[in-house]
Amino acid sequence: MKWGLVCNFHLKKAVSLAKDIYDFLSEKNNEVFMEKKLAEERNMKGFSLEEINEKADVVVTVGGDGTILRTLEKVEKPVFAINSGGMGFLTEVESKYAMGGLQRVMDGDYNVEERAKLKVVVDDERLPDAANEVTVQTDRIAKIMYLKILVENELVETYGADGVIVATPTGSTSYALSAGGPILDPAVDAMVVTPIAAFKLSARPWVVPLEKKVGIRLLPKSKESKLVIDGGFAKTVTPENDIVITGSEKKARFIRFGESFYQMVRLKLVR
Template identity: 75%
Template sequence: MKWGLICNYHVKKACSLALDLYEFLSEKDKVFVEDTFAKKQNMKGFSHEEINKKADIVVTVGGDGTILRALEKIDKPVFAINSGGMGFLSEVESKYAKEGLQRVINGDYNVEERAKLKVLVNGKRLPDAANEVTVQTARIAKMIYLQVFVENDLLDTFGGDGVIVATPTGSTSYALSAGGPILDPAVNAMVIAPLAPFKLSARPWVIPLEK
């Protein structure tokens, strides 16, 4: 089993744990370390795209931000270890990291699939979004007028600060603070939540992902 290793290289605690896990996993098989962290450790590094091609499982060390950064380019199974402040998406805390990885090595694990959003702006493909996509005004206190379409059908028109489109994973994040519902990750749907709409009837919608 080949491994990818991505960490929050800005946090000393995460870097220290990542080095420890690198040594642990290197005894089992090949480990591909993300390039930015690798340079700091004088190792050979790999881009996220290369890691996605070479690794069977990707280990992230950090908080939720590290996981989301990895998921922009990674579509392999991710084993997330929390060594940051917010670990809502993480599988295990740092003190149980080796124990958790050993279970994966032993085949004692399940893979939970999470939806991602494909994002295009004027035909240009942007990184996939595991949490949400937000369209908002570029100027503070300046209203933006939006038309929201679902499969070429007009859903609503409103003015406000913007709109959030969130996956079930992202439904507990920014969309939740905008009044959106919490979706179980197994629900095949997305949330469309207006941001501070200047319209009483503009409320969050739950739309099937296939649309």
């Protein structure tokens, strides 16, 4: 079996566990492709995320949700996520169960869950897909921005706010949830459009089918703003830019052992 291996380089325990995982998989005659920065720690050949996506059958991430999202920007293969960070809502096992989980994957005792991603286009330029969310927000702290939201070119809402979040069902349990958006079951083919601190009592989240196009237009009185994808990729946007978001043909794929989405919500968000 061919494996990709990615970790959070800023966490010593994640790096240490990733090295142990490499040894564990190699001893069982698996081929392992380590991300470049991790490979440098062992004076070995490393691979970019694009190369790992081409070569691996399964990609292991060691860290938290941020490591998963960074990986999903380039990787379409199934991701087996091991939590060595914080809450790790998207991860499948905690670090102490890592080796047992890897053995289950090698034994074929798992399912692959597919989740929606968002296609993001600015002025006909396609940006990286979003597994969690796209945010458009003011680039200046404590300064309001003004925007309008459209669905299929029909005006839905106009308001002043700190920004707006367009989230996948996966992202509905993240930033969008904190901003007052609903939780979507990952099986729902929809996205959530949630204003961030809107200065308008009637401004509320919208649930929009993935096949429809959500447009975001900054109004002329808005200052320079940022479009951010999954908390990583960022692009400056202005009132001259045309932002369109819809469901992507690509999917985020996760290795799962059977724990349901509702169990995860109870265990990690309700407690």
